[in-house]
Amino acid sequence: MKNIVIGRYIPGDSFLYRMDPRVKLIALFILFVAVFVIDELLVMGLALLGILVLLPLGKISLKKVYFGLRPLLFLLIFTFVFQILFNTQGRLLGTLRLTFDPLNVALSVGIFAAWLFLKRFTSFTFISFLVMVAGVLTLLSQLTLLASFGSFTIAIYEEGLLFAIFILLRLVIIVTLSTILTITTKPTDLNLGLERVLKPLKIIRVNTEEIAMIIGISLRYIPTLLDEANKIILAQASRGVDFQEGKIKDKVVQIISLLVPMFIISFQRSDELANAMEARCFVPGKPRTRLNQLTWKPLDTAVLVVTLTLMIVSIGVRILW
Amino acid sequence: MPLIELQDVSFSYGKTPAIDQLSLTVEAGEWVTIVGPNGSGKSTLAKLLIGLLKTQQGTIQVAGETLDETTVQGIREKIGIIFQNPDNQFVGVTVKDDIAFGLENLSVPYEEMLKRIDHYSKAVGMDAYLDKEPSQLSGGQKQRVAIAGTLAMKPELIIFDEATSMLDPTGRQAMLEIMHALKASGKTILSITHDLKEALPADRVLVMHEGRLLKSGTPRDILRDEPLLKKARLTLLEPFKYMNQLAKKKQLTDEWEALLWQSAFTL
Numbered sequence A: 001m002k003n004i005v006i007g008r009y010i011p012g013d014s015f016l017y018r019m020d021p022r023v024k025l026i027a028l029f030i031l032f033v034a035v036f037v038i039d040e041l042l043v044m045g046l047a048l049l050g051i052l053v054l055l056p057l058g059k060i061s062l063k064k065v066y067f068g069l070r071p072l073l074f075l076l077i078f079t080f081v082f083q084i085l086f087n088t089q090g091r092l093l094g095t096l097r098l099t100f101d102p103l104n105v106a107l108s109v110g111i112f113a114a115w116l117f118l119k120r121f122t123s124f125t126f127i128s129f130l131v132m133v134a135g136v137l138t139l140l141s142q143l144t145l146l147a148s149f150g151s152f153t154i155a156i157y158e159e160g161l162l163f164a165i166f167i168l169l170r171l172v173i174i175v176t177l178s179t180i181l182t183i184t185t186k187p188t189d190l191n192l193g194l195e196r197v198l199k200p201l202k203i204i205r206v207n208t209e210e211i212a213m214i215i216g217i218s219l220r221y222i223p224t225l226l227d228e229a230n231k232i233i234l235a236q237a238s239r240g241v242d243f244q245e246g247k248i249k250d251k252v253v254q255i256i257s258l259l260v261p262m263f264i265i266s267f268q269r270s271d272e273l274a275n276a277m278e279a280r281c282f283v284p285g286k287p288r289t290r291l292n293q294l295t296w297k298p299l300d301t302a303v304l305v306v307t308l309t310l311m312i313v314s315i316g317v318r319i320l321w
Numbered sequence B: 001m002p003l004i005e006l007q008d009v010s011f012s013y014g015k016t017p018a019i020d021q022l023s024l025t026v027e028a029g030e031w032v033t034i035v036g037p038n039g040s041g042k043s044t045l046a047k048l049l050i051g052l053l054k055t056q057q058g059t060i061q062v063a064g065e066t067l068d069e070t071t072v073q074g075i076r077e078k079i080g081i082i083f084q085n086p087d088n089q090f091v092g093v094t095v096k097d098d099i100a101f102g103l104e105n106l107s108v109p110y111e112e113m114l115k116r117i118d119h120y121s122k123a124v125g126m127d128a129y130l131d132k133e134p135s136q137l138s139g140g141q142k143q144r145v146a147i148a149g150t151l152a153m154k155p156e157l158i159i160f161d162e163a164t165s166m167l168d169p170t171g172r173q174a175m176l177e178i179m180h181a182l183k184a185s186g187k188t189i190l191s192i193t194h195d196l197k198e199a200l201p202a203d204r205v206l207v208m209h210e211g212r213l214l215k216s217g218t219p220r221d222i223l224r225d226e227p228l229l230k231k232a233r234l235t236l237l238e239p240f241k242y243m244n245q246l247a248k249k250k251q252l253t254d255e256w257e258a259l260l261w262q263s264a265f266t267l
């Protein structure tokens, strides 16, 4: 269960690792702005190309980025499909007529069940999912031997397709950039960087140190909480609560049987944690020295200059194109 | 002057007092173990000592200073505490950060912090784990990190509130060894436990019951007093049962006593 934590730090060494976390956060923000300013598919494609060049330079393998993207794959696919199905502007590119008859529906269900069963044994869940969907679509559109009881036409329009690709690229770029940040930055550094970057908010009386402390402690306790949830699920399962199957009513019981102990444990934990922190002389708001120091290097200035230039270029392109 | 001195201290969460007119002293350099049944007020006493709870009656003095709002921060620098649950006292994201937490709070300069982290992580044998996260450590290792974090603040007294009760036998043994080393280095130890075995190496054992002190004495005095142990719901180790039976029949020779005492340690 520990390995499902999204965006884990993976030790390594490259200029991406050596950058100051403050700069990484600011650069990420600048690039986000740039990505949102871009409104041409071609430019967006260039941006993705840029990232594909950046990854090997920063010694980050595509596989690691894929692990970052994986939890969001279905969201990405959903957005993509949604755009294609419901955006009906521009030239009609083609249609796919799906006809349902008892035989091909049964076969499709069979293929789906086979995928559900087989996906446990393969590490290519996503690719096998695509193959499965392609198989089902081919079946439904080509094979109609018996009397059909319904049909559905998928129409793909030029603008819908282009816009779907555009949105997909934008999401992939955003998630990839964030993944690069979390892969190359230790949680402590990230937290410290965040604290320093947010420091100007002090003017409007936001206690940035406390926010950073809260984020830090949350980061620290995510794996512990997941472990605990796991233990509770096992304990409840041994008492007969079934977390896999069941009707809605059973599901509610399952969720309550997980949440109630989680809440009680969390309250007790936060109480004990507060005691432990106070016992070690923590006083909220009191100035503290820090173990993790940040140093600004020439590299950081260079990165800021490059990202700022990219942002200005993308704004320029948008205005002038 | 004793390091810790309690005079008629009382505290209650609700109606029944958790600590009831308790008076006791702990000398500097002493290893004192507190035993007592569940709910006898041991943890409450520990929390009163480091000012997490406020006394409702009586006074607590630490190194001659009376504990109140103005002195509590200074007194917390003199007293370190290790709690029962290893997971609920690990503040940092990594071992290094956790050891540094207390030092950051004391505004220890950066260079000095590095030195102390290095020294105290070695002292508890966790120097190879400095960059590890708590989820990669065993309960015993987390407790050792907690000790390093506390020792790095250079307290005079270290309180262990059932710090070994969630550990496996190896983890317990490692903790006991650290406690012996602390004692040898001149630190004062106050250990709270249900495990009589942890009371054996102490200089003095205090038995608590319903917020009061039933008895204070050497481990030997306490172990001989079977009615007292029964009242405090403590189970005696086998060798001491034999020892007490022999003593009753007046057959307990010095050699037997020494032998049985030895065997309790190696159990």
Ligand SMILES: Nc1ncnc2c1ncn2[C@@H]1O[C@H](COP(=O)(O)OP(=O)(O)OP(=O)(O)O)[C@@H](O)[C@H]1O
Pocket (backbone or CB within 6 Å): B013, B014, B018, B036, B037, B038, B039, B040, B041, B042, B043, B044, B045
């Ligand atoms: N936060 C609290 N709120 C209310 N009552 C409490 C609280 N903590 C402890 N008590 C009560 O105070 C009494 C003393 O508790 P304390 O935790 O000091 O006992 P203990 O000797 O440490 O027990 P144990 O061996 O179980 O740790 C008990 O009756 C307990 O129920």
Ligand SMILES: [Mg+2]
Pocket (backbone or CB within 6 Å): B042, B043, B044, B161, B162
């Ligand atoms: Mg207790």
